[in-house]
Amino acid sequence: MPQLNGGDDLGANDEMISFKDEGEQEEKISENSSAERDLADVKSSLVNESETNQNSSSDSEAERRPPPRSETFRDKTRESLEEAAKRQDGGLFKSPPYPGYPFIMIPDLTSPYLPNGSLSPTARTGPFCWEFPGQFHLSNKVPVVQHPHHVHPLTPLITYSNEHFTPGNPPPHLQTDVDPKTGIPRPPHPPDISPYYPLSPGTVGQIPHPLGWLVPQQGQPVYPITTGGFRHPYPTALTVNASMSSLLSSRFPPHMVPPHHSLHTTGIPHPAIVTPNVKQESSHSDISSLNSSKQTDAKKEEEKKKQVHIKKPLNAFMLYMKEMRAKVVAECTLKESAAINQILGRRWHALSREEQAKYYELARKERQLHMQLYPGWSARDNYAANQQGKRKKRKREKQQAESNEHREYFPNPCLSLPPITDLSAPKKCRARFGLDQQNNWCGPCRRKKKCIRYIQGEGSCASPPSTDGSLLDSPPLSPSSAVPSPSSKESKPQTEQMQPLSLTMKPAHQPLHHPHLLAGPPPPSLAQLENSAAAGKTPGASHNGALEHGDVSSSRQPGSSVASSLARPSASLCHSHSLIPSTAPQPLSLVTKSIE
DNA sequence: TCCCCTTTGAAGTAT
């Protein structure tokens, strides 16, 4: 399989591997080559933003493609997980590890999101429809999906959705790019799924394309983009219609879209536009607050005009985080973002390719829109902003310092895993060996990519469970694919390559690379791990299954109970190693920091 | 009040 013969220039080999989880194996065999090709396409499309085509074929293939193979497996897995979770887990994984498409629900609530009345993804993906406790609210103003502080995950996209722009009068400058067929203006960069993006709406199995509704159905004009770039405080040229505004408000809660803004007539600032001094989160929307901060607002406004901070578009993972944070918070009752993020990171790795693809695509859209909205903007702008002020650069310094502390020499990391004194094994080579031992790092790590050392189980490396994610992240390696082509540098970020680690829950004690894993029965592992983690949990600790890590893993939060405990769901996993057959080298730990 | 933590990915700068 990995063998995507066919030269997967994307280094998809690994990727493919990751997708090969048990249940899939057989199914795949039949549709094998084509399916794999699809996957490869997906990947490439994800990575490749170029919208060259070659896709027509892939699209068609995608359509023919059977429901996500992983679905059955996933369902299975989910069941077991849920079950296990109920029994063991503190609740961290009460809900399926796979978020499915929660946001799909949005459209249902806010009709505007699915103007065409098309079936909401939710409806189509029954199994994936979950609850998001308290996530949906009707603001007094407009119906919006309001996460607690979290905007609906998809909102960002929605915000950019073409559908929300008045189809009527697209800006002249956009007219140049018109869909030949529909005559509908579209963004320079076709907003719809990239041609070669195999994941056409609703075609990927039963999984509706994440951007399904983004795909121009009748020719929605693209957002009028200002031609003037946007050093301008606000893209004045940006014309947004009411629907857009509502969308924006969805991405940013109503209060985040202050009417008093000296913005465009629509008063809708792009989400990315943030004034340096004012945090988005601050709910200035409240009337009371408005009143109270009238004066300050005035001041701020001035400052705003002086320097508007246009934020970077969110990447796939950020989008995912936005979407899932609330859920995790609800499940774990955790609030510490650091801990939540760790969990999310694990889950991200556990996502299937399709699911991740969804986010990659969304992110791509975001970037596109961002580019359109702020043609002149560059990430550098933000760099400068901060650098001038101060900040940053400490991280590395810190790491350096840390690495000095752990300077144990491990000639061959693979052969001899660093004696991780700390249960929470560092996730990456970087953490493991430190900056001063980069020669020991695996390639991807050196390139800041995902560490493959633990995934590929190279050499005698008993493919320790991925350090972090725990087994979760460990991609199910197919025997043949056990070793990702190192050369796959060409590679895309590992995350893309191997991502899918389909929560193949393999028993912790089983080496990831072990062949039989592929065929084995659905492993309980996640639950087990969580469970074991829970076992270590301290009474008072959160019930999320996070272990109360007595250790210092979080150098930063010495005594913080909840935080620290949360901070290591995987830590718990690590911890659990004691519970896990010793063969599992170093249970991954969320704690990326190596501790003393 | 500011910054850190923590995650991944994108995009920048530096070598």
Add this chain to the structure above:
DNA sequence: ATACTTCAAAGGGGA
């Protein structure tokens, strides 16, 4: 070309 750095979100917690 590769390596490294910064910034996006988030909010509790430390200094």
